[in-house]
Amino acid sequence: MSNHCQQDQTHRWVLCPHCDMTTQLPGLAPGTRATCMRCESTLATAWHEPLRRPMVYAFSALVMLALANLFPFISISVMGMTNQITLLQIPQAMVDDRYRFLATIFLLFVQIIPAACLASILILTLNRRLPRQLTIPLAKGLFYMKNWGMAEIFMAGVLVSFVKLMAYGKIGLELGFWPWCLFCIAQLRAFQCLERHVIWQRISPVPPLPREPTAGISGINQNLRSCPCCTAIVAADEPYCPRCHQRGHARKPQSLQWTLSLLVTSIILYIPANIMPIMVTDALGSASGSNIMAGVIFLWNEGSWPIAMIIFIASILVPSMKILAIGWLSWNAGGYGARDNHRMQIIYEIVEVVGRWSMVDVFVIAVLSALVRIGGLMNVYPAEGALLFCLVVILTMFSAQAFDPRLLWDRESIKKSEEESIE
Numbered sequence: 001m002s003n004h005c006q007q008d009q010t011h012r013w014v015l016c017p018h019c020d021m022t023t024q025l026p027g028l029a030p031g032t033r034a035t036c037m038r039c040e041s042t043l044a045t046a047w048h049e050p051l052r053r054p055m056v057y058a059f060s061a062l063v064m065l066a067l068a069n070l071f072p073f074i075s076i077s078v079m080g081m082t083n084q085i086t087l088l089q090i091p092q093a094m095v096d097d098r099y100r101f102l103a104t105i106f107l108l109f110v111q112i113i114p115a116a117c118l119a120s121i122l123i124l125t126l127n128r129r130l131p132r133q134l135t136i137p138l139a140k141g142l143f144y145m146k147n148w149g150m151a152e153i154f155m156a157g158v159l160v161s162f163v164k165l166m167a168y169g170k171i172g173l174e175l176g177f178w179p180w181c182l183f184c185i186a187q188l189r190a191f192q193c194l195e196r197h198v199i200w201q202r203i204s205p206v207p208p209l210p211r212e213p214t215a216g217i218s219g220i221n222q223n224l225r226s227c228p229c230c231t232a233i234v235a236a237d238e239p240y241c242p243r244c245h246q247r248g249h250a251r252k253p254q255s256l257q258w259t260l261s262l263l264v265t266s267i268i269l270y271i272p273a274n275i276m277p278i279m280v281t282d283a284l285g286s287a288s289g290s291n292i293m294a295g296v297i298f299l300w301n302e303g304s305w306p307i308a309m310i311i312f313i314a315s316i317l318v319p320s321m322k323i324l325a326i327g328w329l330s331w332n333a334g335g336y337g338a339r340d341n342h343r344m345q346i347i348y349e350i351v352e353v354v355g356r357w358s359m360v361d362v363f364v365i366a367v368l369s370a371l372v373r374i375g376g377l378m379n380v381y382p383a384e385g386a387l388l389f390c391l392v393v394i395l396t397m398f399s400a401q402a403f404d405p406r407l408l409w410d411r412e413s414i415k416k417s418e419e420e421s422i423e
Contacts, residue, residue, distance in 0.1 A: 016039060017041070019039040021218060025044055029046060039345045040342075041349075044197055047193050047195060053189075054191075057189045057190035059122055065115060067179035068183055069111075071174060071175035071179075075171070075172035076169050078168055079169070083374060093366075094370075109359070113148050114150075117149055120141060124139060135203045136245070143229065156360050164368060168378060207242040210224065210233075227244060229248075256334055266323065272385070273292075277290055278290070278292055278389060279295070279382060279383055282379040292311070292385070296312045299311065322354070332344050333403070348405050366382070
């Protein structure tokens with residue numbers, strides 16, 4: 001077999017990141033995708049022009065982001081008094097109110113991380129040979145940080161805040177609002193079309209396999225592991241990936257311990273986060289605080305029950321269910337409960353997708369506290385509960401990332417080994 005054919009065959013072998021099943025990918029036609037036969041997770045997607053598509057979307061998104069920051073974003077008029085803000089004035093208002101942590105979180109999740117990820121996509125997909133000393137750190141940062149970008153969640157928070165702002169005055173959509181909408185759409189498309197295997201294959205070829213894999217068997221049972229960064233298959237006892245130099249293990253070290261530690265910490269903070277006020281409204285010199293549930297009740301009484309349901313689901317139901325789901329996953333992965341791996345896999349995927357959306361209420365407060373500054377007439381400020389709730393969301397996200405879903409499927413492999421030994 002020629003070296004080219006060997007390299008092509010090497011590139012086709014993958015270990016499922018969710019269940020560790022060894023699979024040899026078939027030749028995929030554009031517009032098709034390959035899924036794992038055991039857990040049904042997507043292993044690879046073949047896009048038309050897999051490099052040009054994310055490059056065009058990333059460039060478009062960066063242009064729209066720049067335009068959105070150059071012009072006023074939204075405005076409000078109350079009794080003849082008008083106040084308009086830009087996107088950068090939102091974190092500035094939180095800094096003025098001594099909530100620098102919330103301002104930093106807003107800048108990171110809404111502006112800096114999405115912009116850095118899009119710039120990385122643009123650099124990595126350009127038709128130029130760049131030094132590996134540059135491309136490898138860029139790719140590492142891109143695939144780790146892209147799940148922390150929350151521009152579209154902030155957009156949802158803006159739309160929800162409109163309902164609350166209508167009770168105060170007239171809302172105006174300024175020139176910067178429309179480029180932001182286009183930025184969110186282009187950013188989502190850039191991430192959707194981005195294929196990890198294609199990017200890493202462009203940076204460096206797949207390293208030779210340590211041994212010939214067998215399809216349909218877990219990688220750990222063949223003394224193989226997948227690099228968590230570039231997905232290359234290496235020996236299980238090899239500490240560093242020969243392609244991206246990322247340190248890795250066959251399973252995340254102390255996965256359940258880290259998951260439960262972060263989960264317990266988030267539970268401790270979740271109780272005061274729901275009791276303490278997350279926002280203070282100062283109207284004509286009379287200040288009153290409101291917690292998350294009070295905001296839901298206010299919207300419901302005002303007749304905005306769809307928005308009230310969204311806030312209730314995103315800020316109360318989702319965090320509570322996510323905490324229970326992560327605890328259930330850890331219980332099952334620890335060897336307890338029923339061995340329903342497919343159900344556990346679905347729960348894990350839901351936790352990964354919806355966990356970030358609990359930040360909607362934090363972004364609503366950010367918009368309100370920046371925009372509702374009408375002198376002595378009315379002002380809105382963030383409160384301590386918003387800080388605690390933000391920490392709860394971040395900790396649950398870290399907890400979900402610390403959990404290794406392959407532990408769920410390891411129980412199935414152990415069970416099969418025990419049955420074979422009995423026979």
